[in-house]
Amino acid sequence: MAEAESRQKEVQLFEPTYQLGPEEKERFRPSEVKKIAEEVLKKYLEGVTEYTNSTVSASCEDVCETIKKRVKEECYLPRHKLVCQVVLGEMKDQGVRVTSRCLWDPDSDNYASAYYKNNHVWGCAMVFGLYAE
Amino acid sequence: MSDACLFADIAQKAHGILTQHVKSNLQSKVYQSEKVKSWTEEIMAACTRDLSKLSPNFKYIVSCLILENKGVGLHNGCACHWDNVSDGIQLVSFSNKHLQCLCTVFGVAL
Numbered sequence: 001m002a003e004a005e006s007r008q009k010e011v012q013l014f015e016p017t018y019q020l021g022p023e024e025k026e027r028f029r030p031s032e033v034k035k036i037a038e039e040v041l042k043k044y045l046e047g048v049t050e051y052t053n054s055t056v057s058a059s060c061e062d063v064c065e066t067i068k069k070r071v072k073e074e075c076y077l078p079r080h081k082l083v084c085q086v087v088l089g090e091m092k093d094q095g096v097r098v099t100s101r102c103l104w105d106p107d108s109d110n111y112a113s114a115y116y117k118n119n120h121v122w123g124c125a126m127v128f129g130l131y132a133e
Numbered sequence: 134m135s136d137a138c139l140f141a142d143i144a145q146k147a148h149g150i151l152t153q154h155v156k157s158n159l160q161s162k163v164y165q166s167e168k169v170k171s172w173t174e175e176i177m178a179a180c181t182r183d184l185s186k187l188s189p190n191f192k193y194i195v196s197c198l199i200l201e202n203k204g205v206g207l208h209n210g211c212a213c214h215w216d217n218v219s220d221g222i223q224l225v226s227f228s229n230k231h232l233q234c235l236c237t238v239f240g241v242a243l
Contacts, residue, residue, distance in 0.1 A: 051206050053206065056206065060208040060209070060210035063210070064212035067212070068212040068213075068214055081214060081220070081241050082215070083194060083213045083215070083239050084211060084212045085209070085211040086209070087198060087208070088208045088209075088210075089200070089207045093203075094200055094203045094205050095200065096198070096199070096200040096201070097166075097169045097173055097199050097200070098196070098198045099173040099177065099198075100195065100197070101174075101180075101181050101194075101195050101196075102181075102194045102195070103181045103184065103185055103192060103193040103194075103195075104193075126196065128194050132216075133243075
């Protein structure tokens with residue numbers, strides 16, 4: 001019976017740490033994340049001279065993935081879930097409002113947002129970090 | 134109130150909540166920059182209130198984007214580092230002759 005059990009697929013179980021909040025070094029730091037988001041937005045949107053569906057669609061995916069990847073790698077957030085939302089729009093004199101509201105634990109969760117614009121395109125990135133026990 | 138632990142179980146109802154509040158607030162409105170702030174706040178306050186009653190087992194992030202309907206291009210993307218089984222997203226889009234609205238809710242399990 002033990003052999004049959006060991007042949008079964010391994011299931012990874014994460015045991016709870018019973019830590020209700022992040023330690024000081026594990027905190028989501030909005031200023032660091034904002035800086036990363038600004039750099040990524042600038043890198044991908046600086047050279048855009050025309051808003052086209054195909055190029056901006058690819059840029060939007062790249063910006064999201066890059067911000068998420070860089071935040072995970074450069075900020076020490078081992079027990080945080082990350083949500084990164086990016087909105088890219090054409091610059092054509094239209095009014096826009098982007099807002100967000102969160103229902104979470106303000107002691108352990110936080111967010112950062114960044115904005116970039118040039119004559120042809122504007123971009124807004126929001127990164128939310130939620131502590132998962 | 135639901136005891137659901139997976140966002141997939143409450144996704145339909147969450148979608149319904151967002152749709153209801155977006156439509157009731159924006160149905161016949163014309164884009165006015167001085168009023169847009171209060172519209173977004175009303176929509177999000179109502180959505181978060183109803184979502185919290187839907188299930189207490191999630192943290193919710195609601196984001197709302199309202200823009201003038203001028204035929205301009207817009208792209209909305211998101212990347213999430215979470216548990217695909219228990220967490221999820223619902224997106225509602227609404228447009229009338231004068232404005233467009235994109236309302237997203239991310240539900241992250243506790």
